[in-house]
Amino acid sequence: MGYDCVVCAKQVPDTKRITGEAMTEEGTVNRAALPAIFNPEDLNALEQALSIRDAHGGTVTLITMGLPAASEILREGLYRGVDRAILITDQRAAASDTLATSYILSCAIRKLSYDIVLCGRQAIDGDTAQVGPQLAEKLSLPVITYMEELISLEGKTIRVRRNIGNGYQVVEADLPVLLTVTEAANTPRPPMVKKIMKYKKARSKSEVEQEVKNLLQGDFENYAAELEAQQVEQICSELKEKGLLIEQWNLDDIDADLNWCGRDGSPTKVHRIESVVLTGSEYKEIPPTEEGINQLVAELIEDHTIG
Amino acid sequence: MIEVNPQGEVWVFAEQEGGKLSDVPLELLGKGRSLAEKLSVPLAAVLAGKDVRPLADTLIAHGADKVYLVEDDRLEHYQARSYSRVLCNLIEQYKPQIVMYGATPLGRDLAPTVASAMKCGLTADCTDLQIGDHVEPITKHLYKNLLFQIRPAFGGNIIATIVNYDRWPQMATVREGVMPMPAPDENRTGEIIECKADLDGLVLPLKILETHRRERKVNLKAARIIVAGGAGVGSKENFKLIWDLAECLGAAVGGSRAAVDLGYVDADHQVGQTGTTVRPALYIACGISGAVQHRAGMAESAKIIAINIDRDAPIFSIAHYGIVGDLNDVIPKMIKAIRTRAGVKK
Ligand SMILES: Cc1cc2nc3c(=O)[nH]c(=O)nc-3n(C[C@H](O)[C@H](O)[C@H](O)COP(=O)(O)OP(=O)(O)OC[C@H]3O[C@@H](n4cnc5c(N)ncnc54)[C@H](O)[C@@H]3O)c2cc1C
Ligand SMILES: Cc1cc2nc3c(=O)[nH]c(=O)nc-3n(C[C@H](O)[C@H](O)[C@H](O)COP(=O)(O)OP(=O)(O)OC[C@H]3O[C@@H](n4cnc5c(N)ncnc54)[C@H](O)[C@@H]3O)c2cc1C
Numbered sequence: 001m002g003y004d005c006v007v008c009a010k011q012v013p014d015t016k017r018i019t020g021e022a023m024t025e026e027g028t029v030n031r032a033a034l035p036a037i038f039n040p041e042d043l044n045a046l047e048q049a050l051s052i053r054d055a056h057g058g059t060v061t062l063i064t065m066g067l068p069a070a071s072e073i074l075r076e077g078l079y080r081g082v083d084r085a086i087l088i089t090d091q092r093a094a095a096s097d098t099l100a101t102s103y104i105l106s107c108a109i110r111k112l113s114y115d116i117v118l119c120g121r122q123a124i125d126g127d128t129a130q131v132g133p134q135l136a137e138k139l140s141l142p143v144i145t146y147m148e149e150l151i152s153l154e155g156k157t158i159r160v161r162r163n164i165g166n167g168y169q170v171v172e173a174d175l176p177v178l179l180t181v182t183e184a185a186n187t188p189r190p191p192m193v194k195k196i197m198k199y200k201k202a203r204s205k206s207e208v209e210q211e212v213k214n215l216l217q218g219d220f221e222n223y224a225a226e227l228e229a230q231q232v233e234q235i236c237s238e239l240k241e242k243g244l245l246i247e248q249w250n251l252d253d254i255d256a257d258l259n260w261c262g263r264d265g266s267p268t269k270v271h272r273i274e275s276v277v278l279t280g281s282e283y284k285e286i287p288p289t290e291e292g293i294n295q296l297v298a299e300l301i302e303d304h305t306i307g
Numbered sequence: 308m309i310e311v312n313p314q315g316e317v318w319v320f321a322e323q324e325g326g327k328l329s330d331v332p333l334e335l336l337g338k339g340r341s342l343a344e345k346l347s348v349p350l351a352a353v354l355a356g357k358d359v360r361p362l363a364d365t366l367i368a369h370g371a372d373k374v375y376l377v378e379d380d381r382l383e384h385y386q387a388r389s390y391s392r393v394l395c396n397l398i399e400q401y402k403p404q405i406v407m408y409g410a411t412p413l414g415r416d417l418a419p420t421v422a423s424a425m426k427c428g429l430t431a432d433c434t435d436l437q438i439g440d441h442v443e444p445i446t447k448h449l450y451k452n453l454l455f456q457i458r459p460a461f462g463g464n465i466i467a468t469i470v471n472y473d474r475w476p477q478m479a480t481v482r483e484g485v486m487p488m489p490a491p492d493e494n495r496t497g498e499i500i501e502c503k504a505d506l507d508g509l510v511l512p513l514k515i516l517e518t519h520r521r522e523r524k525v526n527l528k529a530a531r532i533i534v535a536g537g538a539g540v541g542s543k544e545n546f547k548l549i550w551d552l553a554e555c556l557g558a559a560v561g562g563s564r565a566a567v568d569l570g571y572v573d574a575d576h577q578v579g580q581t582g583t584t585v586r587p588a589l590y591i592a593c594g595i596s597g598a599v600q601h602r603a604g605m606a607e608s609a610k611i612i613a614i615n616i617d618r619d620a621p622i623f624s625i626a627h628y629g630i631v632g633d634l635n636d637v638i639p640k641m642i643k644a645i646r647t648r649a650g651v652k653k
Contacts, residue, residue, distance in 0.1 A: 015461055015599075098429070099422060125461050128431035130419040133387065137423035142512030143387055145416045159516070165412040167520035171513045260426075267308070267428030267474040271441050271455060274466045283623070288632025293640045296612075296628060298650030305589050305610055306532065306556055306645070 002057030003115040003153070003175075005049035008105055008135070009042035009062060009077070011070040012125040038073040041120030043188040045181040048150060049118050050081060050189065056153065058115070059083045063108055065093060065101065068206035074246050078199040079191030087204045090250040092258060097266035098126070102134035104261055107254040109139060116158070117178040121146060132180035141178045144171060148184045201239075204246035208235050308427045308474040313452060315404030315476065316373070317343040320394070320417070321354040321366055322409050324385065324520075328362050330488065330528070331409030335481060336370040337489035338436055339407060345438045346452060349373055351403070355393050355504070357383035367497035369489055374497060375401070379504040384518075385413055386511050391420040393504050398425060403476050405454050407436070410480035418480050428471035429478045430456035434485055441470045454479070464599060484528045484584040524575050527559050532589045535561030535578055535605070538569060539594020539615065539634060546571040548638045549593060555645050561585070561605075563595045579604035593634045597622025614638070 013034040049060045062077035064070045065088040074085035088108050096104065109117060117139070119132035129145075136143035146163040151170065153159075159172045163182060203211070212231045239245040251261055259265060286292045300306045317339050321332040332352065343350035351373040352366040363374040377393050394417070398406065406421075408414040410432045422429035435457040441450045454477040456469040471477045527533060534556065536549035546566070553560045562572040564579060578585055580600040590608035595601060597613070597620055605611070606625050613626035614634050623629045630637050644650060 013461070015464065098419070099426065102423060127460050128419075128429075129415050130422070130429060130431055133416055133419040134423035136387075137391070137420045143416070143420070144513070146412055163412060164518070164520070166522075167518070169515060169519070170517040171515050173513050177512075267426075267471045268430055268456075268469050269441075269443075269471065270467055271439075271470045272468040274468075275464065282627060284628050286628055286630045288630050288637050288640075290640055290644075293630070293637065294644045294650035296630075296650075297641065297644035298648070298652070300589070300610075301648060301651055 002059070003052055004059050004061070004113045005052055005116045005118060006061045006063060006109055006112055006114045007042070007046045007049045007077075007082075008117070008119045008131070009046065009064050009073055010039045010120075010123045011036050011064060011066050011073045012039045012123055013037075015124045036069065036072070038076050039120050039123045041122060041181060041183055042073075043120075044183050044185050045118040045120050045179070046077060046080065046082070047186045047188040048147075048179070048181050049116070051186065052116065052150075052153060059113075061086065061112055061114075063088060063105070063112075065089070065096075065104055065108075068204060068210060071202075071204040071207050071246055074204070075199055075202055076191065078202060079195045080189055081192065081195060084247070086247045086249060087206070088249050088254070089204075089206055090261075092251055092262050095263040095266060096261060097268040098128055098130040098134055099267060100261050100265035102131050102138055103265060104251070104254070104256055105131070105135050106138035107251075107256040108249060109135075111249075111254055115175045117141065117176070119178065119180045121180045121182045129180070132178060136178035139178065141176055142173045143178045143180070144173060145180045147179045147181050150185070199244065202244040202246050203235075203239055204248045205232070205236055206248060207246075208232050208239070308425050309398065309402045309476060311473065311475050312402045312404050313346075314348060315402050316349045316351050317346065318403040318406045318476075319350070319352045319366075319371070320406065320408045320414065321352045321362065321374075322411060322413055323354070323356055323359055323362060324413070326356070326359060326362070328365060329409060329411060329483070331411060331414070331481065331483045332366070333369045334483070334486040334488045335407045335409065336366065338481070338486045339405075340370040340489065342405065342436060342438060342454070343372075346404070348404070351375060353377070353394065353397060355379075355382050355390060360499075363497075363499050365491070367495050368491035368493050370495070372497050374499045375502050376499050377502045377504045379506060381506050381509075381511070382504060384515050385417075386513055386515075387416050387420045388512055389504075389506055389509060390417050391424055392506060392509060394421045395424050396505055397502060398476060406476045406478045408478070408480045410482040414480050418478060422478055425476070427474045427476055427478060428469075429480070430458055430469045430471075431480050433458045433479045433481050434466075436479060436481070441472060443472070453477070459603060482584055484586070487586075521575075524573065525559055527561055527576070527578065527583045527585050530559035530585070530587050532556050532558035532591075533561045533578070533585055533587045533605075533608075534558045534591045534593065535563065535576075535595060536566050536571065536593050537563035537595030537601075538565035539596075540566065540571055541594070543569075543571045545635070548634065552591070552593075552638050552642055555642055556589075558589075558591075561590075563598075563601050566595075592622050592626070593638065595622055596620045597625065 122129035349372040534553040
């Protein structure tokens with residue numbers, strides 16, 4: 001027996017760290033000050049998949065769509081024991097909205113074997129929580145959103161407690177299903193030291209390309225392209241031999257229809273983006289003295305804010 | 308998706324559970340009214356469920372010109388698959404230009420499913436919706452009278468205005484409490500259009516075994532004054548200070564997520580991105596640092612008083628009145644001032 005789980009994870013800027021310090025003097029966010037992290041609730045999705053494997057056997061495959069740098073979260077998955085990690089990276093996927101993102105992920109997942117697809121409830125940067133339900137629709141899977149607890153998994157039947165805002169619901173469905181997992185579901189396990197030692201050198205091809213490019217920069221202008229390609233091939237085949245080459249797919253590998261990918265595949269377009277500037281209109285500082293507070297209260301009574 | 312259809316109606320999905328409407332569709336009808344008037348098209352609500360006809364009058368009183376009513380036993384309990392089928396069929400038949408949903412757990416399950424099936428866009432958690440013109444930066448083509456879908460993103464640190472000019476309908480979700488609810492007008496009249504649900508052959512994939520709903524103990528949204536406490540209050544016992552101040556003001560008690568997580572106050576009281584969004588006449592933040600996720604839920608308050616020992620706490624940057632001091636000292640002074648009306652000129 002055993003279950004094949006596919007976990008979708010996104011690399012995101014750490015928006016939680018936005019405190020007074022990460023704000024610029026103009027009151028806008030200093031993005032450079034924010035590290036890129038494994039989207040928090042995707043770690044809960046991963047933990048859920050790993051604990052299903054612990055209990056029942058099967059496999060866990062971690063996929064992410066993003067820039068080459070997103071390979072970092074795949075390594076974090078390898079440190080926690082995933083069986084397979086796949087980077088989907090392609091410039092033609094840039095500027096995908098949630099519809100295009102879910103389409104691309106669905107094409108990738110069709111290439112894999114799965115009983116349970118797990119997403120985080122929501123990514124902390126785009127903040128939409130739309131990708132999970134859209135992915136389920138594209139794969140014609142039943143979707144269970146806002147999962148708080150896996151109650152049981154027996155044979156082909158899964159039973160789950162889900163949050164419904166002002167309470168909860170217990171639902172049951174037959175596999176295959178898609179779950180969106182909340183932070184309440186579990187506590188993600190830490191990375192394993194042994195696996196870190198093993199996989200810290202794991203790289204995806206696009207990362208190798210960038211590393212080689214940086215290394216060769218300037219020196220051999222004329223030969224650069226050819227040399228680069230050779231070097232990359234060599235390093236990749238060495239990595240592969242050691243089981244350290246992170247799989248990488250582009251849109252052709254997953255047979256994606258380009259009309260539904262990237263900017264062209266995205267019906268939502270950004271009209272304007274503004275940084276939030278904190279403005280306290282007519283700010284008044286009140287001294288913490290009896291007199292100051294009496295005066296404040298009087299002002300509020302006089303303008304009928306308080307009765 | 309449907310073709311661009313400037314004559315299309317403006318729609319609101321009328322979320323209900325067990326024959327009771329949520330607040331958010333009524334709030335959306337208020338916004339929908341002004342959008343529909345700007346576009347000179349009718350405003351309609353889509354009401355689906357079992358025995359829900361009595362709710363149609365409430366929708367009309369709150370601004371709907373029409374109610375598309377879909378009643379079927381199989382719609383008694385919400386499921387993404389059945390409800391999305393109903394909505395997609397109606398959208399294909401009537402071609403509305405705008406469809407709005409509440410950003411409730413139900414709406415955030417349904418709307419993306421509909422968007423994926425219709426292959427149209429969806430903007431999440433809008434805080435404002437307007438009608439405006441968009442010039443495509445590459446083609447320079449001018450698109451008139453689009454729905455501007457205005458939403459915070461990036462943890463509330465940027466505000467994005469999103470448009471959808473080619474694959475309609477234009478769809479958006481809006482959080483509860485963000486749009487003011489219009490006062491009902493019982494004399495308004497409207498048309499109820501009965502529609503048949505085409506659910507034949509549909510297998511409902513989820514077995515709903517149990518549903519537990521708590522009545523909310525507090526109604527923060529309706530409160531005119533809110534006194535909120537954060538981690539700075541220090542203990543559950545000390546949170547009594549917050550209750551005392553609220554009591555003498557006739558106010559509701561709110562809390563930051565840290566206060567909830569620390570067990571100072573119940574989760575129903577949480578204000579912010581993952582709690583309730585409030586816009587009271589007065590918000591008093593005590594020992595709350597003012598993280599973006601908290602501000603997202605209260606920055607629209609008409610007046611904000613912040614009490615915090617840290618002069619640099621971000622809460623002061625949106626406050627109208629700031630008291631830099633220890634809440635254990637400031638709150639008792641405030642209670643006394645309110646009780647005695649000490650400063651008021653006779
Ligand atoms: C300011 C701004 C506003 C935006 N607003 C909208 C909008 O309103 N509507 C819209 O359609 N798009 C919007 N987008 C685009 C959207 O952020 C991207 O499409 C993004 O790739 C996915 O959306 P999300 O971050 O909201 O993810 P969510 O839908 O919140 O993610 C849910 C889960 O899906 C999975 N997932 C999401 N992305 C990936 C990925 N790349 N790889 C693997 N798994 C993934 C993860 O498990 C994640 O937890 C916006 C982008 C920005 C920058
Ligand atoms: C995805 C996400 C969603 C979130 N949603 C929400 C949400 O809905 N609502 C929410 O509130 N938070 C939310 N948060 C958490 C948010 O980021 C902050 O962690 C939280 O708001 C902090 O609460 P606080 O201000 O009470 O605590 P702290 O940040 O610890 O601040 C305590 C403050 O008390 C002050 N203080 C200490 N002692 C005293 C004293 N004696 N007198 C006066 N002042 C004192 C300190 O100076 C400090 O400013 C969310 C976070 C994430 C990542």
